[in-house]
Amino acid sequence: MNTFNGRFYSIFIISYYTGFVVLGIALLMVLPILTAVGLQEWNPFWDFIITMAISVILGLLLIIIGKQTRHNKSFVQWKHGFVVASLSWIILMFLCAIPYLLSGHVNSILDACFDVMSGFTTTGMVLTQDLDHISLSLNLWRHMLTFIGGQGMIVLALTFLLKETSGAYIFYVGEAKDIDLVPNVKGTARIIWKISMVYLLIGTAALWIDGMTIGLNPLSAFFNGLFIFASSWSTGGFAPYTQNMMYYHSFSYENLTIIFFILGSLNFGLHHAILSGNKKELLKNIETQSFFISSFLASILAVMWLARTGIYNDAITMFRRVVYNVLSAHTTTGFGSVYARQFALEWGDFGILILVIVMLIGGSACSTAGGFKGLRVGIIFNSILADVKRLLASERNVKVFRFHHIKDQILSDGLVKASALIIICYLITFAIGTLIGTYYGYPLASAAFEAASITGNVGLSIGITTPGMPTVMKIYYIIAMYLGRLEFLSVFALIGFIIGGIKKCWTK
């Protein structure tokens, strides 16, 4: 039965679904609240109670405003999915920043919003101060945000809170995760969360055991294992201590993170294919081919370059300080095994350029990774090869070119155009970030490094991202992280929707 009246029915639809997303995040706050109770961290306990109550109030208000949508689900269109995704991220950024702000570990609401957006987008840049003294419950929240952001929080909320999800694929695509592992979105979302939860158990257990062998006490080893796994798998890069990976002083711990962040940067479709017995997919897939070729080349070039400086003298040192950071950058994780300033002082322009390139390329599409994705690089590279072959072939010979990604797909002009457009959008965002950095007096290489890290949702820093950096840069970095994660389309849809709404009001 159609109960929608008037021209502004879209607002009710968006309000209804956004309300559920907000409510979903509110329910997740139960975990840090329970942790705070268990560890008797009473200030964080009340911080989360306040945040949860505000989120519940806002979520319920939004659902009540849009409650007509319950009887008009057939009206939900693609544009609504994109707007819900992009709007939810903005609302959640403010809500989830409240515990940071109340903790007193951030200078301003802007810094708190920066860190939340950094978590959601799995970037991993930090403006929170004195990490070594923050509560375990707030640390849990930081790592939960990055874990949920990596898997897709819109779809998590909608698939678990709504009974009917026939149209939920719209919201799923809005969050830049357009993959259909099984015919319905609920099944796809559940598979993604099942894969993630299985890895969460295995990963936390592995890091817990290894943590105890490197000297952490059992409880601390558990929390560190949980946090570091959440960050690795979601290619986030957050860590519970100021020193990031350097806190642990452990080769085995670093190796485990490499395994998990590479796995996290691979397409969920690829995980599903391999777990379903199709192991050949790992070698045939255009994304894995692209990732392994580019990581191998980048690692070799970086090792050759840094070998000239004589700072790192043996293979293990080269692996831990050079290859680790290249892989961390390429998978857009952002774990650092050197100090931020060492990139600026020791890596030189060539080393920085290598990292900039791999940070921009990033990991796989429909994974937890950022960047413009290996799939798009593979498609553009194959289209160049196809064009060359077309030039050399006989004019009478019409050939269809294909590539393999989960299944054989035709390399159509539309696909090449779409991939190129997204890559161009990333490059423009990166260029603007570099421009702003240089405007504020940072050296070109440093500004480019930080802009690439932000645009690609990586999280490695060269020392620019600090609480003292200019406000304009903080705001631009928040926007760039947000654009990069949602791959532009949803944000453009939100802007279009707002402009369209204003026009409607104007013409009424």
Add this chain to the structure above:
Amino acid sequence: MLDKIIKTFMLTVSLLFCLNGSVLAADVIELNQLVENAEAMDGQSVTVSGEAIGEALERGDHAWVNINDGTNAMGIWMPLDVTQHIKVFGDYKHHGDQLQITGVFNRACAQHGGDVDIHSDSITVLMAGYATDESVPALKIIIGLMLMCLASVLGMIYFKAIKKSAG
């Protein structure tokens, strides 16, 4: 005359103390300065001061203790028995022992896979750590309770509205 000599002597001694004090302060280098000047400081004996954080990571007869001096944090490699003197490590509920460490700074330690670290020669606990007092402001509790009540009321309205629309 004697008065003048005593005055001059006292002035000289007090100046000496002042100078001596400034020399000691300059000897303690900030961790961030070590990172910024890693090439120049590599292999040199340095004195740093900072709060012990986290916990001691035991590795055989040695251990890692990470310290934070407010400018940065760094790992200190020290004999295991020395860590027994560190009673409190900094975390959410504690301010860790304030340590002063003299040791050799490594820009890329060959023994530890390229770590930027300090191999300690001597460690002094400058100030004992302590448990930090956690008091929750009454206003925070009142606001929290009020918001919870409001959320519960709205929850009831929501369920009634949903029931009504479903019926």
